[in-house]
Amino acid sequence: MLPDDPLANVLHIDLTGKAYWMEKRQDLFEACIGGAGVAIRLLNEECPAGCDALGRENPIILAIGPLTGLFPLASKTVAMFKSPHTGNLGESHCGGRSATAIRMAGCGAIVIKGASHFPIYLAIHDGKVYFRDASSLWGMESSFTVGRIIRENEPGAGIRTIMRIGRGGEQLVSYACVTAESYRHFGRLGLGAVFGSKKLKGVVISGRRSLPVSNKKEYRHLYEEVYRKAVESLVMRKYHDLGTAENVLVLNSMGGLPTRNLQEARFEEAAGISGEAFAEQFLGRRLACSHCPVACIHIAALREPYEDESYFYKTSMISYDYEPIYALGSMLGISDARGFLKLMDEVEKLGIDAISTGVILAWATEAMKRGIVSASEASGVKLNWGDHHGYMDAARLIVEQPNEFYRALARGVEYASSTYGGEDYALALGANEMPGYHTGPAAHAGVLIGARHSHLDNAGYSIDQKDTGARRPGAEELARNLLEEERWRQILSSLVVCFFARGIYGPETVSKALRLAGLDLATEDLRRIGKDIHRDKCRFKTREGFSLRELRIPRRILETETPLGQCSESAMREVLEHAERIIEKEEAEAH
Amino acid sequence: MRLAIADSERCVGCQSCMFACSRRQGEAGLAASCIGVRSIGGMERGFTVVVCRACDNPPCVAVCPTDALKRRKGRGIALDAARCIGCGHCRDACILGAVFWDDEINKPMICVHCGYCVQFCPHGVLEFVKRGTIGNATG
Ligand code: SF4
Ligand code: SF4
Numbered sequence: 208m209l210p211d212d213p214l215a216n217v218l219h220i221d222l223t224g225k226a227y228w229m230e231k232r233q234d235l236f237e238a239c240i241g242g243a244g245v246a247i248r249l250l251n252e253e254c255p256a257g258c259d260a261l262g263r264e265n266p267i268i269l270a271i272g273p274l275t276g277l278f279p280l281a282s283k284t285v286a287m288f289k290s291p292h293t294g295n296l297g298e299s300h301c302g303g304r305s306a307t308a309i310r311m312a313g314c315g316a317i318v319i320k321g322a323s324h325f326p327i328y329l330a331i332h333d334g335k336v337y338f339r340d341a342s343s344l345w346g347m348e349s350s351f352t353v354g355r356i357i358r359e360n361e362p363g364a365g366i367r368t369i370m371r372i373g374r375g376g377e378q379l380v381s382y383a384c385v386t387a388e389s390y391r392h393f394g395r396l397g398l399g400a401v402f403g404s405k406k407l408k409g410v411v412i413s414g415r416r417s418l419p420v421s422n423k424k425e426y427r428h429l430y431e432e433v434y435r436k437a438v439e440s441l442v443m444r445k446y447h448d449l450g451t452a453e454n455v456l457v458l459n460s461m462g463g464l465p466t467r468n469l470q471e472a473r474f475e476e477a478a479g480i481s482g483e484a485f486a487e488q489f490l491g492r493r494l495a496c497s498h499c500p501v502a503c504i505h506i507a508a509l510r511e512p513y514e515d516e517s518y519f520y521k522t523s524m525i526s527y528d529y530e531p532i533y534a535l536g537s538m539l540g541i542s543d544a545r546g547f548l549k550l551m552d553e554v555e556k557l558g559i560d561a562i563s564t565g566v567i568l569a570w571a572t573e574a575m576k577r578g579i580v581s582a583s584e585a586s587g588v589k590l591n592w593g594d595h596h597g598y599m600d601a602a603r604l605i606v607e608q609p610n611e612f613y614r615a616l617a618r619g620v621e622y623a624s625s626t627y628g629g630e631d632y633a634l635a636l637g638a639n640e641m642p643g644y645h646t647g648p649a650a651h652a653g654v655l656i657g658a659r660h661s662h663l664d665n666a667g668y669s670i671d672q673k674d675t676g677a678r679r680p681g682a683e684e685l686a687r688n689l690l691e692e693e694r695w696r697q698i699l700s701s702l703v704v705c706f707f708a709r710g711i712y713g714p715e716t717v718s719k720a721l722r723l724a725g726l727d728l729a730t731e732d733l734r735r736i737g738k739d740i741h742r743d744k745c746r747f748k749t750r751e752g753f754s755l756r757e758l759r760i761p762r763r764i765l766e767t768e769t770p771l772g773q774c775s776e777s778a779m780r781e782v783l784e785h786a787e788r789i790i791e792k793e794e795a796e797a798h
Numbered sequence: 799m800r801l802a803i804a805d806s807e808r809c810v811g812c813q814s815c816m817f818a819c820s821r822r823q824g825e826a827g828l829a830a831s832c833i834g835v836r837s838i839g840g841m842e843r844g845f846t847v848v849v850c851r852a853c854d855n856p857p858c859v860a861v862c863p864t865d866a867l868k869r870r871k872g873r874g875i876a877l878d879a880a881r882c883i884g885c886g887h888c889r890d891a892c893i894l895g896a897v898f899w900d901d902e903i904n905k906p907m908i909c910v911h912c913g914y915c916v917q918f919c920p921h922g923v924l925e926f927v928k929r930g931t932i933g934n935a936t937g
Pocket of ligand 1: 832
């Protein structure tokens with residue numbers, strides 16, 4: 208890499224001793240690029256085997272990549288940690304201004320260790336770390352307010368990121384998120400709870416600097432090429448127009464939209480919460496992550512009257528995307544867009560992951576209807592499909608945890624169902640609540656195999672959607688395809704390129720762009736590194752006790768028809784076995 | 799010709815213009831950028847674009863004690879770096895906040911109204927117009 212590239216700096220922060228230091232780690236970035244690749248190495252170095260995910264020894268790793276600040280759309284920060292939700296690999300990605308701010312602050316990765324004994328937030332400006340007392344922010348009701356106060360207290364307007372947790376993180380809800388710039392998240396797998404366990408309320412980061420490139424002329428040239436593609440190409444159109452919410456009607460019409468805890472895969476009232484409906488009635492503003500011309504972030508403006516005084520209104524700005532619409536909408540039978548937006552806003556204020564929250568509430572609703580949970584256990588809250596009021600109350604109680612039942616819900620559906628029963632319809636895959644794609648076997652197998660149990664790991668849903676029935680891939684082929692995609696995505700998430708831009712960043716373009724950042728990697732090298740990173744993740748998972756063989760497949764997933772028919776358990780298990788064999792074989796070869 | 803803000807309500811905060819300005823000067827990153835975009839108290843309320851508006855009687859020029867700043871013919875302000883002592887009066891005098899600062903050499907950076915950034919604003923916020931056209935100061 209280029210000798211003066213600040214990317215090689217790893218900023219270590221010790222919350223216990225309130226100390227920090229920079230360490231040059233060129234070796235890491237040269238071997239595994241950045242982002243996910245660097246983060247998994249650092250996690251393996253810093254996270255002791257078998258550690259308590261909410262203990263002080265669990266590190267938080269944030270990493271960005273060499274293209275951040277140089278090229279459009281290299282806009283994600285990868286977080287790695289041990290997940291308090293699954294007890295295994297925690298990895299989540301967040302956009303906003305986070306990646307550019309870290310790059311401009313003069314480092315490529317941040318390692319946060321230890322725990323403070325009083326609430327603090329970190330201010331990182333130009334590579335210097337300030338430990339700020341956050342006692343007056345702790346316990347604050349809305350994470351929006353927390354953001355506003357930090358904003359008013361810190362420099363760097365326009366070039367900073369403000370990451371913070373809500374009450375959910377403070378209360379150690381195992382799927383609490385970290386929110387950046389009000390609308391972007393390290394959503395999944397509970398980074399918010401890890402922050403909370405360290406009494407870390409937030410992290411603000413800013414800086415302004417120039418970055419080296421190996422050839423200025425070529426740099427400008429390639430930049431323009433990538434930029435034009437991003438702006439013009441059809442690939443990006445979907446994210447421009449309706450945003451990811453476009454998927455609601457698409458999935459519904461094919462019969463792949465999980466509805467009422469996946470009792471059905473079609474929602475008769477989907478039109479009410481469709482991307483089209485939101486665009487027509489509520490779309491109030493579009494936003495972009497830093498260095499992204501696409502601006503896929505859609506914000507709804509919800510105007511509500513105050514009940515106690517006429518001619519008084521408040522307007523809330525609430526972001527919407529496909530995944531939260533599925534989880535807090537169709538999954539709960541909510542078709543009233545206003546109801547969905549209010550619930551979404553509540554979940555944002557609390558700072559808990561929208562997907563997990565929706566899936567857990569869906570399970571709780573069914574559990575109550577089937578009588579395995581009583582009304583008194585639910586503290587009198589009535590959960591009924593379509594009724595957002597009950598769900599808003601329940602979300603607050605999940606955070607407050609007044610009793611055993613809500614304490615169980617605060618640990619996820621896997622745990623709650625292991626205590627109360629109802630596993631058959633507890634929709635977690637790899638202990639992580641399922642994403643919104645009931646498109647066929649590849650979607651679910653993909654999430655099970657995926658290292659972070661996310662639909663984005665290997666996009667199995669897209670394999671299903673391409674399936675015309677003409678030639679269905681066999682179990683081994685499917686396993687191979689999923690793993691191959693997942694490995695390539697390790698490269699994208701090491702460059703920290705937004706997955707929406709994967710069509711723009713093909714292997715050749717990546718290789719050219721990296722050369723300008725001083726990394727000479729041919730396309731074969733990229734494939735090899737992708738494999739290495741994936742192997743490192745699998746190693747971590749195995750070390751922490753993960754086994755593909757032992758994964759639970761909820762019956763509901765098998766029972767409810769997908770557009771490709773019912774999924775069979777044996778066929779899914781066969782895919783998992785093949786995946787395991789491929790991973791083991793390659794592990795053996797690597798030795 | 800000069801740079802003008804057509805409609806800051808359309809700004810999505812992507813910072814493409816800021817990166818463009820740096821690139822125009824042969825730099826990657828943000829340090830060299832003479833244009834800034836920041837939220838109006840939270841992104842939900844939108845953005846303001848901060849850049850030199852090529853004033854007719856520029857206060858920055860008026861306060862410079864060494865005559866390092868001159869109005870350029872047709873567009874913006876020119877800095878004579880050899881005269882500049884880095885006192886920062888120009889920065890204080892610009893109530894738009896459009897005099898940016900180069901910390902490395904301790905001198906101001908002001909937009910030269912080249913129009914390069916306009917090509918990289920994907921949402922029609924910026925425009926390159928004839929001098930004399932009335933535009934928003936900062937958006
Ligand atoms: S007009 Fe030129 S100098 Fe002014 S902000 Fe745009 S790119 Fe920078
Ligand atoms: S390029 Fe345009 S939309 Fe993007 S930040 Fe600049 S002015 Fe706003």
